[in-house]
Amino acid sequence: MVDKGPDLGEFGYAGDDRVVPFQVEGLDVRGRAVQLGPMLDAILERHNYPLPVARLVAETVVLTVLLGTSLKFDGKLIIQTKSDGPVDLVVADFSTPDRVRAYARYDEEALASAIEKGETDSQALLGQGVLAFTIDQGEFTQRYQGIVPLDGASLEEIAGVYFRQSEQIPTKVRLGVAELLDRDENGKPRHRWRAGGMVAQFLPEAPDRMRQQDLHGGDGDESFDGSVDDLWDEARVMVETIDADELTDPTVGTERLLFRLFHERGVRVYPPQAVYDQCACSREKLRDVLASFSQEEIESTVEDGVISVTCEFCSTTYTFEATEVRPQ
Incomplete structure (x- = not known):
């Protein structure tokens, strides 16, 4: 059927x-x-x-x-x-x-x-x-x-x-x-x-019936019948x-x-x-991740006033203004 x-x-x-x-x-x-x-x-x-x-x-x-x-x-x-x-x-x-x-x-x-x-x-x-x-x-x-x-x-x-x-x-x-x-x-x-x-x-x-036999233990092991x-x-x-x-x-x-x-x-x-x-990434999720960084870590990722993050899975790049991301 x-x-x-x-x-x-x-x-x-x-x-x-x-x-x-x-x-x-x-x-x-x-x-x-x-x-x-x-x-x-x-x-x-x-x-x-x-x-x-x-x-x-x-x-x-x-x-x-x-x-x-x-x-x-x-x-x-x-x-x-x-x-x-x-x-x-x-x-x-x-x-x-x-x-x-x-x-x-x-x-x-x-x-x-x-x-x-x-x-x-x-x-x-x-x-x-x-x-x-x-x-x-x-x-x-x-x-x-x-x-x-x-x-x-x-x-x-x-x-x-x-x-x-x-x-x-x-x-x-x-x-x-x-x-x-x-x-x-x-x-x-x-x-x-x-x-x-x-x-x-x-x-x-x-x-x-579902259980498989244990592997052979070597010479003299009589417990394994194959x-x-x-x-x-x-x-x-x-x-x-x-x-x-x-x-x-x-x-x-x-x-x-x-x-x-x-x-x-x-x-x-x-x-x-x-x-x-379909990737699970989103702008909101990445912003939350960045917010978990210290102020020093956030400042080190800023280039020309913005932070760019590219998802390794889907290659989508998200751009944040530095003022959008503040440590929690």
Whole structure:
């Protein structure tokens, strides 16, 4: 059975920038899948990132969207890397119900060296460090944060480790990014980005079936039998068969991909949820931040009688007269 939303894309599916929740009852699996197009273009184009950085940001955005749309409360999910690689910071956040923004910081010299050596995958760009998952439910609640080491694994693998450690839910994540070169309606060359992803989780009714076995402790450890629930093993293998091209190809479509993977087990898709490139910054918020500075700090930021602040996420510049900002 398929429950369709009222707003479908060019090929009759959910289309770009819409997350499709799904359930495979025969495998006790639930998840979400998405293809990103115009929204991702808007985020990447305003920063003019080098191609390897743009790919890394795109992967992070897909992961953030997949996880953020699962929030059942008003709040925010923030996914952030902090590392010693050429790209030392990538941050993306999702504000319920549908707002996404992202930003990356990189060392131009170190990045140029990495590109020259051909070291442009996510592991090489990030280096060693941590990936933090932060859930913020508002000013009157305590933030929850889970931290996973960046140890040379891909973002897909790191996300799986996070769910195993913090949520104890068997999870498989797939991410894909594609760079498209084509022509617009006037025949002019144009550059576009696409990205897609899927997260599938094993959620049986019996909690003891959901628990994964502990890792092998070494020689002489008789407690580990290597067993994996057969249904989850089947689902995991199915998800692993997805090609990156299938995740990003608009002619495949999210629903068609889900049908290809799971139709023999009975896949159900639910109405898609749109997501938008929308920053949370505002003139009022930035003025409040400046007001928290000391008088000396405020004076040091004044140039020609004004204070200019540019949002790192959306690149919007806000200008304040020095007289507008006074310390609290």
